């Protein structure tokens with residue numbers, strides 16, 4: 001279909017967002033450009049500003065516009081607990097569930113040997129360093145209950161048992177539906193799973 | 203929830219898009235800012251570029267980055283037909299249905315007297331001027347089959363019968379499900395409705 005280049009480009013850029021199909025991209029584009037364009041300008045500026053000033057937290061891999069993220073720098077969080085998640089979106093779901101007040105560590109996704117994604121790629125070397133701190137007592141593994149998420153949990157258990165045998169390793173309870181992504185689970189289920197966490201055994 | 207300002211602002215701006223809730227806005231934001239940020243930069247630039255260079259076509263009210271839009275300027279479209287739609291998104295659905303090759307006129311929405319939206323607000327004065335051209339033979343009314351869309355169709359029929367009695371007025375067939383928005387209808391149904399259009403009688 002022929003369309004002005006600037007609109008085509010906007011539709012193409014919107015289509016690349018997760019969960020937005022071609023029809024929705026088109027509808028959003030025309031709605032943003034019809035009438036008052038302040039929403040479009042605001043979103044455009046917000047994107048460029050965020051790309052410019054938001055970076056990965058050097059301590060936990062979450063996102064921040066400061067030296068350290070709010071989860072690492074807050075004096076009100078419990079240094080004795082560390083929760084390991086696959087993505088920043090997963091971290092935010094746990095925050096919203098109001099069931100946890102320790103520190104976090106965000107992996108770079110999940111182990112996927114068939115796709116060449118091994119322990120190094122998801123940041124397990126850095127996790128071993130991070131878990132060497134004396135104040136830390138418990139590591140809560142909150143990866144997804146998918147095959148890859150479970151394999152990742154197993155690899156973490158294996159490594160931490162070897163390197164830091166004094167740590168208590170726990171896994172959030174399987175209240176999260178099996179096969180589901182943590183990110184898409186309702187916060188009450190996530191809260192239940194956090195409360196029901198059990199000691200991890202090999 | 204505490205979050206860096208630039209991320210909060212991005213989430214807020216995304217939440218204002220049609221069909222994107224708070225959870226999706228959050229997920230999209232973190233995904234855009236994790237790893238490679240080229241999608242975020244691309245979308246941000248596309249938005250600002252489109253706001254800058256896309257404007258309303260002075261002849262039909264659709265969107266363009268030229269003096270006239272492609273639907274008005276194309277020499278390959280039939281000057282004897284004019285299709286009236288409520289929004290540019292509706293126009294694009296008709297284009298995708300490949301059932302029409304005439305010209306268009308985009309209203310500024312639908313009549314809604316209770317909200318103070320009358321004939322002038324939706325651009326019916328301009329429509330009367332636009333339909334005064336000699337080459338025009340048929341006006342196809344493609345407003346939605348909602349109460350407001352039907353009231354708008356009735357007002358258009360009334361006005362055009364009075365001002366340009368020589369015109370053939372048609373209405374797309376009610377193949378589009380009653381009560382539905384044209385914009386959300388699948389293109390095959392839209393094509394059927396276009397083919398089955400009937401002469402409009404008061």
Ligand SMILES: [Zn+2]
Nearest residue numbers: 057060069072
């Ligand atoms: Zn951090």
Ligand SMILES: [Zn+2]
Nearest residue numbers: 259262271274
């Ligand atoms: Zn035009």
